[in-house]
Amino acid sequence: xxxxxxxxxxxxxxxxxxxxxxxxxxxxxxxxxxxxxxxxxxxxxxxxxxxxxxxxxxxxxxxxxxxxxxxxxxxxxxxxxxxxxxxxxxxxxxxxxxxxxxxxxxxxxxxxxxxxxxxxxxxxxxxxxxxxxxxxxxxxxxxxxxxxxxxxxxxxxxxxxxxxxxxxxxxxxxxxxxxxxxxxxxxxxxxxxxxxxxxxxxxxxxxxxxxxxxxxxxxxxxxxxxxxxxxxxxxxxxxxxxxxxxxxxxxxxxxxxxxxxxxxxxxxxxxxxxxxxxxxxxxxxxxxxxxxxxxxxxxxxxxxxxxxxxxxxxxxxxxxxxxxxxxxxxxxxxxxxxxxxxxxxxxxxxxxxxxxxxxxxxxxxxxxxxxxxxxxxxxxxxxxxxxxxxxxxxxxxxxxxxxxxxxxxxxxxxxxxxxxxxxxxxxxxxxxxxxxxxxxxxxxxxxxxxxxxx
Numbered sequence: 150x151x152x153x154x155x156x157x158x159x160x161x162x163x164x165x166x167x168x169x170x171x172x173x174x175x176x177x178x179x180x181x182x183x184x185x186x187x188x189x190x191x192x193x194x195x196x197x198x199x200x201x202x203x204x205x206x207x208x209x210x211x212x213x214x215x216x217x218x219x220x221x222x223x224x225x226x227x228x229x230x231x232x233x234x235x236x237x238x239x240x241x242x243x244x245x246x247x248x249x250x251x252x253x254x255x256x257x258x259x260x261x262x263x264x265x266x267x268x269x270x271x272x273x274x275x276x277x278x279x280x281x282x283x284x285x286x287x288x289x290x291x292x293x294x295x296x297x298x299x300x301x302x303x304x305x306x307x308x309x310x311x312x313x314x315x316x317x318x319x320x321x322x323x324x325x326x327x328x329x330x331x332x333x334x335x336x337x338x339x340x341x342x343x344x345x346x347x348x349x350x351x352x353x354x355x356x357x358x359x360x361x362x363x364x365x366x367x368x369x370x371x372x373x374x375x376x377x378x379x380x381x382x383x384x385x386x387x388x389x390x391x392x393x394x395x396x397x398x399x400x401x402x403x404x405x406x407x408x409x410x411x412x413x414x415x416x417x418x419x420x421x422x423x424x425x426x427x428x429x430x431x432x433x434x435x436x437x438x439x440x441x442x443x444x445x446x447x448x449x450x451x452x453x454x455x456x457x458x459x460x461x462x463x464x465x466x467x468x469x470x471x472x473x474x475x476x477x478x479x480x481x482x483x484x485x486x487x488x489x490x491x492x493x494x495x496x497x498x499x500x501x502x503x504x505x506x507x508x509x510x511x512x513x514x515x516x517x518x519x520x521x522x523x524x525x526x527x528x529x530x531x532x533x534x535x536x537x538x539x540x541x542x543x544x545x546x547x548x549x550x551x552x553x554x555x556x557x558x559x560x561x562x563x564x565x566x567x568x569x570x571x572x573x574x575x576x577x578x579x580x581x582x583x584x585x586x587x588x589x590x591x592x593x594x595x596x597x598x599x600x601x602x603x
Contacts, residue, residue: 196229196404197455198236199253199296200303201289204269206242207276209310215271217389218307223263224396229403231259236404237297238262239289243281245274249288254295278312282319286326299417299453301409302328305399309335309389329411333384333399381408406455407518413602415595416449417456420474420519422510423447424502426527427463427493430556435580436492439526442552442583444487446524447480449591454478458519460510461487464502465495466532474514499531503538503565507545520598521547524590525565526583528554536564543567548597550590554580572596 202225204218222240229236237257240250250269256262282304288294290302304323306316323330381402386395402408423443427436443461450457458474471490477483503525511521523542542549551565553576566573572593575586 196236196400197234197406198301198303198403198409199290200229200236200305200403201239201241201253201285203241203243203278203281203285203304203306205276205278205307205309206244206248206272206274207313208273209276209313212271214309214389218309219266219269221389221396223266225400226259226262226266228396228400229259231257231262233257237295237300239294240266240269241281241285241289242269242272243276243278244272245277247277247281247284248272249285252289252294253297275313276310277314278306278308279314279316279319282306282316282330283322286319286323286328290326290328299451299456301406301455302326303331303403303409304328305331305333305403307333307335324411327411327414329382329409331382331384331399331403333386335386335389414451415598417451417453418519419450419522419594419598420458420460420511420514420517421447421450421522421524421594422460422462422474422506424499424506424523424525424527425461425463425471425490426497426499426529427469427495428465428497428527428529429494430497430529431492431494433492435528435554438580438583439554440487440490442526442587443524444484445584445587446590447483447487450480452478452480452483458514458517459483461490462502462506462510463490463493464498464505465493466498466501467493467495468502468505469493470509473510474517497527497529497531498533499525499527499561499565500533500535500538503535503542507538507542507547511542511545511547520601521545522550522594522597523547524550524552526552526554527557527561528580529556530558531561535561539565548594549573550593551575552577552583552586552590554578554583567597 202222204215204222206215210218226238229238231238237253239253239255242248242250251262251265256265285304290296296302308316320330384395384399384402423446425439425443431439447459450459452459459472459477460474461471463469463471472483472486477486503523506523511523539549548567549565550567551562551574553559553562553574555578557576559574559576562574562576563570575589577583577586
């Protein structure tokens, strides 16, 4: 049985343009033509991702399966909830030469995207999926093309049979560009199609069970192609028929942003709390320099509701949460509230302040997938013990950087800092000396984040 969408695609398949015939990688990004449907409100969604769908337009798949593939993409987009604040999508066709059909920025409503898909024509040629994946990673995900900061970048690669080129090398390139590669495999090629497979070793990688069955090779047969070889980034469908039941599980995968390991960097996957000394020995003008130090670190990171998060606590003998991790989700808001922090003045109880921050700031986000950091800035000796509270913070998975100014004892700084102490404890005699330490702390956070991912 052919669905209504199959009929639409089969009846409206356009002729190839001159550019298509020459095999150039060109964009057909233009507003859809014809009668427009009545505009409906955007579907609300918690899903945030920039997604490129890499479809197979080669002779391996043929015109009929190509239409079924487009049918699947249509149902996927309808369920995804495309919108200005939600997922943004684009389409790339793999054949002899890659062709970007439309970019992320071209359409932000499902209806416009569906019209654009309907106009995509079958190209033919070899199934150079690797070439198309590399092209997508390098040319599709750019700021000019509509990529958003702090949003996971995803490529969904449809493989119906075997690619004609090296997809694993392309997968490595994609990871270097911070792109999460998902592979959706369908049916393996029929014997007549095997002659088109250029990478003989790719066929050899398939297990005996795989070759004996009518199923395509699973992702373990080309582990370097995906973001992580953990099963999450692969998806299998036995054929192109009845694919609507496979749409929802794939949508759920693509919308699980905390699993997008290849988009995770030290700039978008950390929670950083600043513990700021507001004691009377600091003084108002030096307190402003401390806030400037905090701002210069914070502004380096990609702050968003699904990215890096910042919090701040000021302490004397008492503690005051200036803002928590969940209060602000934009860099502009975070920097504005840091500038407006009021100086408290009082004594110095750093140990109590550490315990307070671990309990009240990190406690509520203990399930967060981000790595936790605490940056302590103080100018004097604490009247209470710092070693015990700092050890408890370390045990809770919080990495501490201690930054001391003026009269801050080196022993206290080392007692608070994570190991190795020499790369997590810093000291300057003057408040103006905080500025050069900014880059040291940022490098340290990135180093520790990368080590935690290995």
